[in-house]
Amino acid sequence: MTDNYDLIIIGGGPAGLSASIYGGRARLKTLVINKGTIGGMPNTTREIVNYPGYVNISGPDLMKDFKKHAESFGVECLKDEVVNVDFSQNEKIIRTKKNKEITAKAVIIACGSEPRLLNIPGEKRLRGNGVAYCATCDAEFFEGEDVVVVGSGDQAIEEGMFITKFARKVSVVVLHDEGILDCNKVSAERALNNEKIEFIWNSTIEEIMGEDNVERVRIKNLKTGSSSELNCQGVFLFVGMIPATNFLKNSGVKMDQKGYIPVNDLMETNLEGVYSAGDNRVKYLRQVVSAAGDGATAAVAAERYIEEMNAFNTNVLQSNKKVLLTFFNALNNESLEFCTQLEETNTELSESYKIVKVDMATKKSLAQQYGIEKAPSVVVLDKGQEITRLDCYGNKVNLKAQLQVQ
């Protein structure tokens, strides 16, 4: 069975839910597909203090409000994972892990990112036995013990401070020179003054050791190249994120080396009708507020695209009159003059054709669909079917003769 939607949004974080609010409000039949619990990355955040209108709210609570808001506009949610997409046609096809096939006129990719693994010896083997990625979940297990935190972004430093509530000592391993942290200034100041936190600068860890549980890590100083071992019972890794765009590998969606999707101001990807919003796109700032903005932009762009596509369907494919689908280039005088000639000729023939003009500069995909390479070009359509193409390089008499034959 195939379900059809106007707009499918892959991912139910701030970007996806914001997009769905705009989609639902625009009366688009909108579906959000989300792998786990709706909410995305903020679900892992205890405290959000920079989303306008909320002085202090937990991530999961904020996302519950986003979801409620989306549902109030009739947005549907599907708990499933997208494993495969086909964006080659106007009707975009999405296949899920639970073997559903769903189609949509437009798709917004808002699947966000996932924690990067360090891929060092011991990391996988000792996961759950001292190697951890979530302080809220696991900090308590390290009561009175020594913990190593790797990373210096907001998450690393804030989670590190949370861990000090339980651990005896927290050693934070930082890549940068002494005093330099990637996190926000307020947290940096607090962490640098926290008596339980010790910083290990210019360093990274290269191995996590221990038989059944973490016993120690090997730390490499990047300046001197020397290695040393540090005893600890826990290692929390916060070494950044990678975009969760692996399922798009063969989709034709352009991605950069790391897997982030480049877009323009309208959040358009290189594929018509496919948009990318939030953390999975190439961007400067990855926050709830900027993700929400992306989502709104992508949804409005998608809405306009769907509108144009619907208009093309009614005006061209379902027209009672034969249609002269006329490709022109606004920068090319010859093609503009040709358009005038064509209009005049059609008037002389008592408007027996409907003329639909297409600017090649903005409707590249339409030109591509009809294999048009130069302007002017005219495709004659009858009930959506191509019957012939006009020779656009003769005089008006020639043009009229061609139109009278049809």
Add this chain to the structure above:
Amino acid sequence: MSLAQLKDATFEQIIYEDEAPCLVIFSRKTCHVCKEIVPLLEELQPKYEGKFGFYYVDVEEDKVLLQKFSLKGVPQILFFNEGVYNGKLSGPVEEEQVEEKIEEVLNA
């Protein structure tokens, strides 16, 4: 269907006295990874009805069990058969991994 919760005493009964093949997820309410994994198990449970048990332990309520297996983190899915510990899966796991492990335990 939600998973049956085990307490210290019922844990003894089910795992060591009944010796039934089963899995037990150790989780806590404030853990976002657990929130992803528990529903996955709930969905899988009916498929193994009568063949393989699905249980959960809330580590905040039952610290004793946590210490017994010297677990350092949640979620962790522990597998048992005939009263013997058969290994575990830690952190975020996929449905296939859980099924694979269940088959492994059942066919051991």
